[in-house]
Amino acid sequence: MKAAFDLEAFEGAYLTRGRMMLWLLILLAILIASLLIAVSIGSVPINLLRAISDTTGPDHAIFFGVRLPRVLMGAAVGAVLASAGVALQALVRNPLAEGGILGISGGAALGAIVALIFLSTSAISDAIVPLVAFGSALVATLAVYRLALIEGRLEPFTLLLIGVIFNAFWGAAIMLVNSVVNFYYAHNILFWLMGSLEAPSYREVAIVAILAALGFAVLMMRAREMNLLSLGDEAAAELGVEVERLRRAIFFSTSVMIGAAVSVSGIISFVGLIVPHVLRLALGSDHRLLLPASLIAGAAFMIIADLVARVVIAPAEIPVGAITALCGGPFFIYMLRREGTKPFSL
Amino acid sequence: MSDRRNGEVVLRADDVAAGYGDVEILHGVSMELHAGELLAIVGPNGAGKSTLLKVLAGTLARRRGNLQLLGRSLESYDRRALATIVAAVAQENSVAFQFSVLEAVLMGRAPHLGPFHFETRRDLEIAHAAMEHFDLLELARRPIQELSGGERKRVFLARALAQEAKIALLDEPTAFLDLKHVGDIFSRFRALCGERGMAVVATLHDLNAAALYADRVLLMKDGAAVACGSVEEVLTEANLRAVYDTEVYVGRNPASGALMVLPAPRRA
Numbered sequence: 001m002k003a004a005f006d007l008e009a010f011e012g013a014y015l016t017r018g019r020m021m022l023w024l025l026i027l028l029a030i031l032i033a034s035l036l037i038a039v040s041i042g043s044v045p046i047n048l049l050r051a052i053s054d055t056t057g058p059d060h061a062i063f064f065g066v067r068l069p070r071v072l073m074g075a076a077v078g079a080v081l082a083s084a085g086v087a088l089q090a091l092v093r094n095p096l097a098e099g100g101i102l103g104i105s106g107g108a109a110l111g112a113i114v115a116l117i118f119l120s121t122s123a124i125s126d127a128i129v130p131l132v133a134f135g136s137a138l139v140a141t142l143a144v145y146r147l148a149l150i151e152g153r154l155e156p157f158t159l160l161l162i163g164v165i166f167n168a169f170w171g172a173a174i175m176l177v178n179s180v181v182n183f184y185y186a187h188n189i190l191f192w193l194m195g196s197l198e199a200p201s202y203r204e205v206a207i208v209a210i211l212a213a214l215g216f217a218v219l220m221m222r223a224r225e226m227n228l229l230s231l232g233d234e235a236a237a238e239l240g241v242e243v244e245r246l247r248r249a250i251f252f253s254t255s256v257m258i259g260a261a262v263s264v265s266g267i268i269s270f271v272g273l274i275v276p277h278v279l280r281l282a283l284g285s286d287h288r289l290l291l292p293a294s295l296i297a298g299a300a301f302m303i304i305a306d307l308v309a310r311v312v313i314a315p316a317e318i319p320v321g322a323i324t325a326l327c328g329g330p331f332f333i334y335m336l337r338r339e340g341t342k343p344f345s346l
Numbered sequence: 347m348s349d350r351r352n353g354e355v356v357l358r359a360d361d362v363a364a365g366y367g368d369v370e371i372l373h374g375v376s377m378e379l380h381a382g383e384l385l386a387i388v389g390p391n392g393a394g395k396s397t398l399l400k401v402l403a404g405t406l407a408r409r410r411g412n413l414q415l416l417g418r419s420l421e422s423y424d425r426r427a428l429a430t431i432v433a434a435v436a437q438e439n440s441v442a443f444q445f446s447v448l449e450a451v452l453m454g455r456a457p458h459l460g461p462f463h464f465e466t467r468r469d470l471e472i473a474h475a476a477m478e479h480f481d482l483l484e485l486a487r488r489p490i491q492e493l494s495g496g497e498r499k500r501v502f503l504a505r506a507l508a509q510e511a512k513i514a515l516l517d518e519p520t521a522f523l524d525l526k527h528v529g530d531i532f533s534r535f536r537a538l539c540g541e542r543g544m545a546v547v548a549t550l551h552d553l554n555a556a557a558l559y560a561d562r563v564l565l566m567k568d569g570a571a572v573a574c575g576s577v578e579e580v581l582t583e584a585n586l587r588a589v590y591d592t593e594v595y596v597g598r599n600p601a602s603g604a605l606m607v608l609p610a611p612r613r614a
Contacts, residue, residue, distance in 0.1 A: 005474050007467065013448040013487040017464050093442035221461050227449075228456055230442040237405050239509070240429030240457035285443035 043314035078302020085272020100269030103166025107140025108262035134259030195268035195321030211260035215253035270328020353381035362411035386560035429457035433511035454508030
């Protein structure tokens with residue numbers, strides 16, 4: 001006996017173009033709302049209309065000179081960290097992976113600091129620093145991955161431990177650099193350790209946005225393969241995935257993305273963990289939707305987190321990395337305990 | 347049982363050796379697989395059954411020997427082309443993130459789809475048919491993690507079916523399954539052998555299942571083929587005693603007439 005095929009019976013159980021578009025539009029609306037809120041609130045009240053119409057007034061200067069680039073940078077960095085988090089989680093088949101936790105951001109930060117010290121007088125340091133950060137992010141990613149891989153198996157807790165150790169190691173190396181350079185750099189170095197979005201230039205925003213777009217485009221082309229990778233290397237290969245090639249693509253593009261973000265904002269942890277987790281609960285695990293959704297939601301999340309960082313103790317401010325870490329720490333422990341109770345397999 | 351050996355040879359292994367690290371598991375196995383047949387691979391633990399399947403699936407590189415798929419060397423296929431011809435289901439399967447049963451079955455369509463294509467109505471029809479065969483329609487929306495071991499196994503078998511491959515390589519397809527589903531699965535794959543000329547290779551611990559459902563049996567021990575042929579030729583008391591190192595009784599099942607194997611160690 002053959003049951004009649006009824007497409008509607010499957011409604012909502014798999015990803016359709018319509019469902020994907022609907023979700024992305026909803027998230028886009030949230031992003032635009034948080035953008036508008038973030039540019040209109042700050043330690044100095046400004047009038048948005050006057051800022052746009054009166055090009056010589058102080059409102060204009062504050063809006064275009066300070067607030068807008070900062071909000072845009074927050075959006076770019078949040079988008080990068082959240083979507084790179086999704087890709088890294090697919091790579092290691094574990095929802096607890098993230099650039100900050102795995103020590104990739106720390107490696108990138110060390111590279112960026114060293115580059116900054118040696119190149120600070122050079123005119124092209126804007127472009128070189130993100131590249132060096134990318135290179136060191138790649139080295140950090142490969143190191144954590146290779147060291148956690150024991151007899152071809154990637155155990156979640158080995159991976160997390162090695163990430164934690166790398167984090168401490170990079171932190172120590174950064175402190176070492178800090179203690180041998182002059183005072184002028186010391187402030188900058190603290191800024192790297194506890195990420196912040198203070199005073200970016202449009203040029204920096206543009207560089208991060210371009211690198212992020214390149215990395216993200218590569219990830220998007222691999223989205224379906226990331227779904228297959230959650231079945232394991234062998235099953236993915238049997239379904240037509242060149243697993244090694246896919247891995248390399250994820251290594252490179254997430255390193256470009258995280259390196260770019262870290263080179264302008266330092267180490268901002270946990271964004272790549274919180275955003276993907278909440279999205280997975282709401283949207284399911286299909287990476288074709290999860291990747292663009294995390295790009296948009298990550299941007300919105302970071303804009304709001306930075307808004308909090310700017311206003312809670314205004315006119316002083318908290319580094320945004322402290323805000324995300326304060327929320328992210330407890331969240332991570334909650335996830336760890338939750339995952340620990342499941343027969344979650346690698 | 348009908349002799350299906352007249353089907354063309356779809357997969358041929360000549361003197362294939364393979365292993366992991368320093369350990370060689372397969373020491374030169376030769377076999378042929380014909381279109382439309384169900385070949386059971388049996389043998390004790392550690393005989394190299396799963397390793398042989400991995401080599402045939404192209405996921406484990408062989409160290410020696412030659413493999414021909416549809417008259418061409420297995421290496422000449424790229425991964426995606428291979429996935430449209432050969433479907434494989436491993437003994438143990440895990441999924442790292444929450445996917446619905448339908449999403450998991452639709453993954454079998456991946457080799458047929460480009461990176462930006464959404465599944466078409468036809469893909470969904472194929473998934474629907476595959477899920478129907480394995481009694482999964484009711485579970486379509488459930489997250490795979492919530493299923494029992496046996497249900498999950500059926501999801502992965504349905505995925506292999508949705509792949510619409512010519513050859514299916516199944517590693518212990520009926521472990522964890524209850525009697526009814528064991529029967530259903532083998533009748534399903536036998537029907538596919540007949541209708542689509544699909545060739546199925548299944549490793550089996552259950553010799554009675556092999557006797558009941560297989561066209562031919564490959565008996566392995568210590569990484570080598572001991573015997574290969576029809577059920578009657580291979581599952582003899584002498585062969586099984588030599589391979590399993592224990593006394594067995596081979597008779598006829600009075601109900602079905604099929605060959606029946608029972609352990610018969612002498613009582614202390």
